[in-house]
Amino acid sequence: MIADVWTVAxxxxxxxLAMGGGRRGWIGQLFFLGVFGILLxxxxxxxxVESPLLLVSWGWLPFLLAVQVVADSFAxxxxxxxxxxxxxxxxxxRAILFGKLAAVVGYACGAxxxxxxxxxxxxxxxxxxGRLLFYPPLTFAxxxxxxxxxxxxxxxxxxxxxxxxxxxxxxxxxxxxxMLLLFSPVFIFGFLPPEIQARVFGRLTQIxxxxxxxxxxxxxxxxxxxxxxxxxxxxxxxxxxxD
Amino acid sequence: MSKTPSMNAIAIRxxxxxxxxxxxxxxxxxxxxVPAGIIFGFLGPNGSGKTTTIRLLLGLLEPSAGRAExxxxxxxxxxxxxxxxxxxxxxxxxxxERLSAEDNLDFYARVWRLPDAARAARIKELLGPxxxxxxxxxxxxxxxxxxKQKLAVARTxxxxxxxxxxxxxxxxxDPIAAAELREQLAxxxxxxxxxxxxxxxxLAEAEKLCHRVGVIRQGRLIAVGSPDELRRxxxxxxxxxxxxxxxxxxxxxxxxxxxxAGVEVQDGALSIDLRETVEVAPLVSLLVQHGAQVExxxxxxxxxxxxxxxxxxxEQK
Numbered sequence: 001m002i003a004d005v006w007t008v009a010x011x012x013x014x015x016x017l018a019m020g021g022g023r024r025g026w027i028g029q030l031f032f033l034g035v036f037g038i039l040l041x042x043x044x045x046x047x048x049v050e051s052p053l054l055l056v057s058w059g060w061l062p063f064l065l066a067v068q069v070v071a072d073s074f075a076x077x078x079x080x081x082x083x084x085x086x087x088x089x090x091x092x093x094r095a096i097l098f099g100k101l102a103a104v105v106g107y108a109c110g111a112x113x114x115x116x117x118x119x120x121x122x123x124x125x126x127x128x129x130g131r132l133l134f135y136p137p138l139t140f141a142x143x144x145x146x147x148x149x150x151x152x153x154x155x156x157x158x159x160x161x162x163x164x165x166x167x168x169x170x171x172x173x174x175x176x177x178x179m180l181l182l183f184s185p186v187f188i189f190g191f192l193p194p195e196i197q198a199r200v201f202g203r204l205t206q207i208x209x210x211x212x213x214x215x216x217x218x219x220x221x222x223x224x225x226x227x228x229x230x231x232x233x234x235x236x237x238x239x240x241x242x243d
Numbered sequence: 244m245s246k247t248p249s250m251n252a253i254a255i256r257x258x259x260x261x262x263x264x265x266x267x268x269x270x271x272x273x274x275x276x277v278p279a280g281i282i283f284g285f286l287g288p289n290g291s292g293k294t295t296t297i298r299l300l301l302g303l304l305e306p307s308a309g310r311a312e313x314x315x316x317x318x319x320x321x322x323x324x325x326x327x328x329x330x331x332x333x334x335x336x337x338x339x340e341r342l343s344a345e346d347n348l349d350f351y352a353r354v355w356r357l358p359d360a361a362r363a364a365r366i367k368e369l370l371g372p373x374x375x376x377x378x379x380x381x382x383x384x385x386x387x388x389x390x391k392q393k394l395a396v397a398r399t400x401x402x403x404x405x406x407x408x409x410x411x412x413x414x415x416x417d418p419i420a421a422a423e424l425r426e427q428l429a430x431x432x433x434x435x436x437x438x439x440x441x442x443x444x445x446l447a448e449a450e451k452l453c454h455r456v457g458v459i460r461q462g463r464l465i466a467v468g469s470p471d472e473l474r475r476x477x478x479x480x481x482x483x484x485x486x487x488x489x490x491x492x493x494x495x496x497x498x499x500x501x502x503x504a505g506v507e508v509q510d511g512a513l514s515i516d517l518r519e520t521v522e523v524a525p526l527v528s529l530l531v532q533h534g535a536q537v538e539x540x541x542x543x544x545x546x547x548x549x550x551x552x553x554x555x556x557x558e559q560k
Contacts, residue, residue: 088408
């Protein structure tokens with residue numbers, strides 16, 4: 001099973017990197033690395049590793065990266081008529097599903113962690129002054145955990161959407177709607193009266209960050225499990241063929 | 244085409260296999276045996292149930308009624324075992340067009356768990372004879388349809404399956420590419436000793452490649468046998484007479500004979516459709532008596548296309 005998951009993930013990963021015609025895909029990766037691994041850390045200096053907002057920003061990045069590519073997972077195969085051949089192979093259902101999930105998570109986390117590593121090198125070069133600067137250990141562990149869970153959430157929800165969509169474009173549009181729903185509290189917050197905003201901010205500053213992170217971790221874990229279970233239930237060869 | 248292989252083992256056996264899609268019966272009580280080691284042609288017009296039959300045999304769809312066994316495995320509850328021992332080139336070639344030919348084959352070689360050392364050798368073994376090995380690192384999306392189909396056939400044979408399903412493999416190919424692919428199929432099938440279940444509506448192709456054929460229409464199997472058996476059993480015998488002076492009197496005299504089903508003059512040749520296989524000498528004498536000058540008489544052999552069209556007409560009645 002693990003070997004099959006790895007086989008599917010390997011192929012998916014190659015396809016993700018070949019998106020947009022190979023060279024364009026690599027240029028996109030280099031651009032991402034340049035911005036988040038060199039440009040922004042160089043501008044921010046020490047704040048890049050010391051800001052309390054680190055966890056939030058690094059938590060969202062892999063989510064966004066995963067959303068970018070996950071729509072293609074099943075809908076893209078269906079659209080390009082490769083899905084039926086894949087389903088006619090000896091691969092077990094779970095190997096196909098988990099292989100696709102692993103590739104999306106691997107891509108999103110890989111790009112994020114690479115930028116994270118490049119960022120630390122940049123900050124040390126720009127603002128190290130002979131001392132080794134690094135992310136606070138707990139924050140660093142949180143970033144790793146949240147990037148896994150954030151990209152896992154996008155991947156599992158995205159696979160579920162992709163399983164139902166006829167084309168990659170349709171899946172991407174549905175994912176945009178999901179994103180809109182997720183971000184809607186932030187937009188709504190902007191329209192609230194200033195006194196309510198101030199009250200909410202006040203409450204937020206009183207929250208224990210560790211507790212909040214643990215709560216978010218738990219919620220993400222549950223959401224991941226729910227979406228993966230739903231995707232497993234939806235993954236039926238006959239249904240996928242007839243769709 | 245090579246000689247018909249031994250037909251002791253049965254690769255595919257269906258009994259009353261039926262599949263409904265809401266109100267449409269796509270496959271209707273299909274009962275069929277396909278011996279192992281042969282190329283079996285499954286002929287039928289578009290929408291006759293050929294693709295659905297393949298999906299049922301691969302266990303990708305559940306039958307509404309009846310049962311099927313592929314390589315001794317029941318399609319309802321042993322579909323994994325079937326898919327492990329078969330290869331399939333379905334309606335579409337199913338290649339990853341953003342990847343290279345080598346990446347495509349390498350992926351499926353890993354899917355079929357070919358050992359590391361064997362993968363590269365097998366890819367060379369399959370692509371070499373069809374002239375694609377030197378181009379294996381090219382992106383498949385830039386290839387012609389013929390090249391893609393050849394690659395897809397190679398992919399189905401990677402793991403040396405006991406049985407391969409080919410769903411209209413030459414559809415959409417130009418005549419040269421189609422002929423090349425047919426050659427490749429015949430060569431590979433003979434070399435690999437694999438049973439081939441081939442659907443097509445190209446009857447000339449079936450005639451050239453297949454040891455046995457089944458004819459399906461609206462989901463029902465209406466004939467099965469070797470192309471020769473079908474020709475003998477289904478199509479009307481006919482005689483072509485080359486010569487001159489096939490006047491109205493000669494034609495009327497021929498039409499009056501009970502064994503003659505129809506007479507037609509085309510491009511100076513006379514074509515006589517017979518109701519049954521009979522001696523043609525009396526017919527030739529009759530023509531000569533009515534002033535015809537006969538140069539050559541050919542007992543016509545019906546093509547599989549004639550058989551197919553006759554079967555379709557009979558079924559429609």
